[in-house]
Amino acid sequence: MRNLDCGKAQDWIVSNLDNRLDCDDRRTLERHLATCRACRDAEIAYQNLWASLKGAMPEDPGEAFWNDYRVSLNKKLDEASSRRPVAWSLRAFPWKATAVVVPAMVALFLVVFLGLGGEATRQPFVDHAGCQKLFQELSEIYGPTSEEIIPGAYFDFVTTTVAYSRRATATRLLPRWFEVEDEPNQPYL
Amino acid sequence: MTDEELLNCVRAGDREAFCRLVDKYAKPLTMMILRMVKDREDARDISQHVFLRAYERLPHLLNPSSFKTWLYKMAVNAVRDHLRKPRRTFVPDVLDGLADPSDSAACLLEKEHDKRRIRAAIQDLPLKQRMTLQLRVFEGLDYEQIAQILGGRANGAKGNFFHAVKSLKQKLDTKK
Numbered sequence: 001m002r003n004l005d006c007g008k009a010q011d012w013i014v015s016n017l018d019n020r021l022d023c024d025d026r027r028t029l030e031r032h033l034a035t036c037r038a039c040r041d042a043e044i045a046y047q048n049l050w051a052s053l054k055g056a057m058p059e060d061p062g063e064a065f066w067n068d069y070r071v072s073l074n075k076k077l078d079e080a081s082s083r084r085p086v087a088w089s090l091r092a093f094p095w096k097a098t099a100v101v102v103p104a105m106v107a108l109f110l111v112v113f114l115g116l117g118g119e120a121t122r123q124p125f126v127d128h129a130g131c132q133k134l135f136q137e138l139s140e141i142y143g144p145t146s147e148e149i150i151p152g153a154y155f156d157f158v159t160t161t162v163a164y165s166r167r168a169t170a171t172r173l174l175p176r177w178f179e180v181e182d183e184p185n186q187p188y189l
Numbered sequence: 190m191t192d193e194e195l196l197n198c199v200r201a202g203d204r205e206a207f208c209r210l211v212d213k214y215a216k217p218l219t220m221m222i223l224r225m226v227k228d229r230e231d232a233r234d235i236s237q238h239v240f241l242r243a244y245e246r247l248p249h250l251l252n253p254s255s256f257k258t259w260l261y262k263m264a265v266n267a268v269r270d271h272l273r274k275p276r277r278t279f280v281p282d283v284l285d286g287l288a289d290p291s292d293s294a295a296c297l298l299e300k301e302h303d304k305r306r307i308r309a310a311i312q313d314l315p316l317k318q319r320m321t322l323q324l325r326v327f328e329g330l331d332y333e334q335i336a337q338i339l340g341g342r343a344n345g346a347k348g349n350f351f352h353a354v355k356s357l358k359q360k361l362d363t364k365k
């Protein structure tokens with residue numbers, strides 16, 4: 001069983017009037033009120049105050065007031081609608097979402113359908129013989145080649161990347177494309 | 190229809206849906222304003238101004254489920270602005286018309302006296318406590334909603350409410 005001091009009890013009296021006290025706390029409060037005259041008087045005072053507050057509500061202005069209210073508000077809403085009908089529909093448009101989604105869609109379209117994400121700048125190997133010739137020439141110019149990176153790394157002015165596939169045979173790699181980056185005005189092929 | 194469904198209709202251009210929202214909230218909102226400003230014409234003007242602003246700003250309302258709180262917040266801000274303005278004329282108190290015709294003259298006088306004391310005591314409260322008290326007692330809003338409307342936290346709103354009730358009791362006790 002919990003003991004309640006008078007300060008706490010007065011808080012609970014207000015909470016109880018506000019219907020915010022659970023059953024256990026209400027029972028504890030009732031036990032305290034049964035033994036404490038001062039808190040019982042305070043409870044009566046709070047109850048009177050509460051009733052007075054509830055009774056102090058202004059009276060309803062009446063049906064005529066509300067009819068007039070609706071008519072005049074409708075008139076104002078009509079004016080507001082006719083003043084800026086376009087602005088309203090424009091403001092209703094989800095601009096923030098559009099600002100994110102549309103650029104993302106455009107970027108996706110450019111990358112996927114137009115291949116502007118890097119593939120278009122790469123040079124495809126059209127035939128195996130041409131590929132062999134290219135490798136020979138690159139080897140003559142830059143030295144031996146690795147499987148994936150033709151050793152542009154050894155030279156400051158050029159980097160060549162070659163991508164392979166196994167489409168030609170099961171064991172032998174076939175280059176699909178290559179790309180060469182160099183400093184401007186440095187002929188390498 | 191829920192507020193959310195009605196708001197979706199309004200956003201799709203249905204004015205009638207907005208009128209249904211007005212029908213739902215006009216009375217409680219105007220009565221709340223009336224309790225604060227104590228003048229019917231002012232209360233009507235403020236309430237209509239709030240609905241017009243709501244109509245214009247609906248596209249900016251991100252969470253339609255909080256429409257009621259949003260509306261009350263605009264109303265409370267409008268009331269604050271109104272109360273900051275200096276009073277132009279004497280405003281008759283709307284609580285003056287509360288007399289019950291069945292009461293005796295002495296009883297009427299006593300009731301009237303009590304009401305005046307309570308009104309004066311409420312009027313003496315700080316604005317935030319007064320608004321908290323009114324939103325809790327008359328509008329039945331919970332502390333979370335009151336905090337959203339007036340700013341701050343639910344515990345702060347609860348504290349304001351307790352202070353308001355205790356201050357009122359103290360004022361009324363000392364004036365007896």
